[in-house]
Amino acid sequence: MDTTNANTALASAFVEELARCGMRRAVISPGSRSTPLAVALLRDPKIEVTVIVDERSAAFFALGAAQATRTPVAILCTSGTAAANFLPALCEADHSAVPLLALTADRPPELRGIGAGQAIDQLKLFGSSVRWFCEVGTHDADDDGLLHYRTTACRAYAMARGDARPGPVHLNLPWREPLAPTPVEDAISATDPLALEGRGTDRPLTAVTPYDEEPSKFLIEEVAKHIGEAIAGVIVAGRQLDPELREPLAHLAREAGFPILAEPTSQLRCGPHDRSHVITAYDLLLRDEHFANGVVPDLVLRFGEMPTSKPLRAWIEGSGADQIVVDPLGDWNEPTRRAAALLRADPTELAAAWAARLGEERPAPERWLAAETAASATIEAELEAESGPTEPGLQIALGAAHADGDLVYTASSMPIRDQEAFLPATGADALFLSNRGANGIDGLISSGIGAALASGRPTTIVSGDLGLLHDLGGLAALRDVDTPVRIVVVNNDGGGIFRFLPQEPALPADEFEVLLGTPRGVDVQKAAGLFDLPHHLVDSLSELPDALSAGTGLIEVPVDRRSNVDLHRRLAERVGAVIADLH
Ligand SMILES: Cc1ncc(C[n+]2csc(CCOP(=O)(O)OP(=O)(O)O)c2C)c(N)n1
Ligand SMILES: [Mg+2]
Numbered sequence: 325m326d327t328t329n330a331n332t333a334l335a336s337a338f339v340e341e342l343a344r345c346g347m348r349r350a351v352i353s354p355g356s357r358s359t360p361l362a363v364a365l366l367r368d369p370k371i372e373v374t375v376i377v378d379e380r381s382a383a384f385f386a387l388g389a390a391q392a393t394r395t396p397v398a399i400l401c402t403s404g405t406a407a408a409n410f411l412p413a414l415c416e417a418d419h420s421a422v423p424l425l426a427l428t429a430d431r432p433p434e435l436r437g438i439g440a441g442q443a444i445d446q447l448k449l450f451g452s453s454v455r456w457f458c459e460v461g462t463h464d465a466d467d468d469g470l471l472h473y474r475t476t477a478c479r480a481y482a483m484a485r486g487d488a489r490p491g492p493v494h495l496n497l498p499w500r501e502p503l504a505p506t507p508v509e510d511a512i513s514a515t516d517p518l519a520l521e522g523r524g525t526d527r528p529l530t531a532v533t534p535y536d537e538e539p540s541k542f543l544i545e546e547v548a549k550h551i552g553e554a555i556a557g558v559i560v561a562g563r564q565l566d567p568e569l570r571e572p573l574a575h576l577a578r579e580a581g582f583p584i585l586a587e588p589t590s591q592l593r594c595g596p597h598d599r600s601h602v603i604t605a606y607d608l609l610l611r612d613e614h615f616a617n618g619v620v621p622d623l624v625l626r627f628g629e630m631p632t633s634k635p636l637r638a639w640i641e642g643s644g645a646d647q648i649v650v651d652p653l654g655d656w657n658e659p660t661r662r663a664a665a666l667l668r669a670d671p672t673e674l675a676a677a678w679a680a681r682l683g684e685e686r687p688a689p690e691r692w693l694a695a696e697t698a699a700s701a702t703i704e705a706e707l708e709a710e711s712g713p714t715e716p717g718l719q720i721a722l723g724a725a726h727a728d729g730d731l732v733y734t735a736s737s738m739p740i741r742d743q744e745a746f747l748p749a750t751g752a753d754a755l756f757l758s759n760r761g762a763n764g765i766d767g768l769i770s771s772g773i774g775a776a777l778a779s780g781r782p783t784t785i786v787s788g789d790l791g792l793l794h795d796l797g798g799l800a801a802l803r804d805v806d807t808p809v810r811i812v813v814v815n816n817d818g819g820g821i822f823r824f825l826p827q828e829p830a831l832p833a834d835e836f837e838v839l840l841g842t843p844r845g846v847d848v849q850k851a852a853g854l855f856d857l858p859h860h861l862v863d864s865l866s867e868l869p870d871a872l873s874a875g876t877g878l879i880e881v882p883v884d885r886r887s888n889v890d891l892h893r894r895l896a897e898r899v900g901a902v903i904a905d906l907h
């Protein structure tokens with residue numbers, strides 16, 4: 325990495341990753357704004373550079389080179405009409421599936437649209453002709469900035485190479501002064517070796533395997549070896565929809581001696597499979613520093629999306645463990661930006677193949693399992709002592725009620741977090757769904773009813789009160805559904821989730837309530853009346869089973885969002901104290 329100044333560092337880290345991914349050729353058209361990248365490309369010994377003045381010709385030249393070698397080729401230009409001249413070649417690359425990386429330098433946001441010259445709107449300039457567009461942004465040469473440039477390079481290369489169809493991608497890269505490699509003292513503030521150096525000379529920060537339905541022998545054997553050698557490996561299972569993954573993953577966990585930290589929407593927490601290695605309480609357990617430090621993993625095998633739990637994310641990020649992500653959908657499902665590999669292969673096949681390769685069953689992860697048992701018992705006892713319904717307690721009560729064949733659709737506010745933290749592992753063969761892609765609170769009622777209709781399953785929708793308000797009209801669709809749809813409304817009169825954020829202590833109480841608490845006094849009974857639906861008020865969680873078995877209707881669970889934060893803290897503390905006694 326070139327540490328002359330922040331721009332040289334970011335640009336050279338970026339180019340370093342492209343080269344480590346396998347890029348060998350770049351075509352540069354001259355310009356000032358593109359200097360940081362031009363210099364980095366020219367100075368990288370693995371990359372052969374050709375300079376062509378006309379950007380249109382440069383892009384077509386690169387197109388020919390990429391087509392002949394079937395390897396991504398980068399094209400770099402300065403800002404303004406220079407970038408627009410890439411379009412014809414990118415159209416051709418799109419239609420003929422040729423991998424090109426269009427790198428357009430740009431002015432930073434403060435110099436756009438103010439008559440500063442040579443600045444056109446370059447955002448999504450090539451429209452649907454590119455497989456991926458990314459406004460890379462302006463960054464300091466700190467850990468976050470460098471990891472972002474490195475990971476963006478790996479991702480762009482993988483996107484151009486294609487899964488399965490290669491094609492062009494567009495990265496827009498704004499640069500601030502100095503554009504020349506003039507030395508600036510203390511410009512590099514990064515300290516993390518992964519940000520500074522990446523993964524070493526020949527390996528990209530994140531290697532991406534090409535999609536392969538039948539995982540290759542190499543992939544199976546290499547990773548199985550890695551699993552076999554790991555001393556403190558864990559499996560992390562996040563949202564994915566296929567119940568077929570349960571058996572092979574449970575088998576793999578047993579063979580490897582790894583716990584499965586299972587988010588409910590992974591379908592691994594509940595079901596008839598072997599749940600002996602399933603951990604449900606990881607969110608509370610990992611809030612305890614002593615426990616978290618005692619189980620630092622050396623290998624993380626991740627299936628499905630990254631779970632929501634903040635302590636889990638921080639623990640993975642801080643562990644320095646090799647993280648292998650099975651990501652068959654061709655996404656970039658990697659918010660830590662530290663994964664060693666993204667494997668594009670069928671998760672069920674991979675888990676089964678790895679389990680079969682491992683041979684002897686390894687001892688169970690006793691530390692995790694003992695903590696899980698202690699934590700679950702503690703949480704249950706603490707909640708039983710509560711007089712009225714609570715949000716965590718509701719998840720335990722729901723867990724006892726979920727039955728084989730049920731569908732559970734959970735809101736993206738507190739309910740999904742409480743479900744992750746508190747839903748016990750049970751044998752119920754239920755399907756857990758959520759709208760966690762974009763995390764909106766809109767449309768939950770409609771999505772849940774749509775899922776009920778299409779699946780024919782008895783359904784439980786768990787909504788917040790504002791979530792209900794947002795999609796009140798969605799209740800009208802219930803008239804088309806024959807199976808029971810129980811809509812549990814966690815009524816804490818406002819956005820309970822916001823009380824967990826730093827805004828709560830930072831804002832005066834009245835401002836917090838106006839802007840974030842937003843109590844709306846939703847009358848759930850009247851909402852039910854509007855659609856001629858039964859309404860059940862659950863004053864005690866012991867009434868929940870009856871309300872659920874009454875069939876379609878709104879089940880209102882009144883809770884207090886103010887005391888909820890304290891309850892969460894108390895539960896974490898109690899769990900911390902109990903597991904401390906285990907050591
Ligand atoms: C469409 C949309 N608007 C706004 C938000 C921001 N937001 C996240 S949670 C939340 C409050 C949700 O309140 P409620 O449904 O009552 O759930 P609770 O937080 O009380 O669990 C809001 C407004 C969002 N995620 N989606
Ligand atoms: Mg609410």
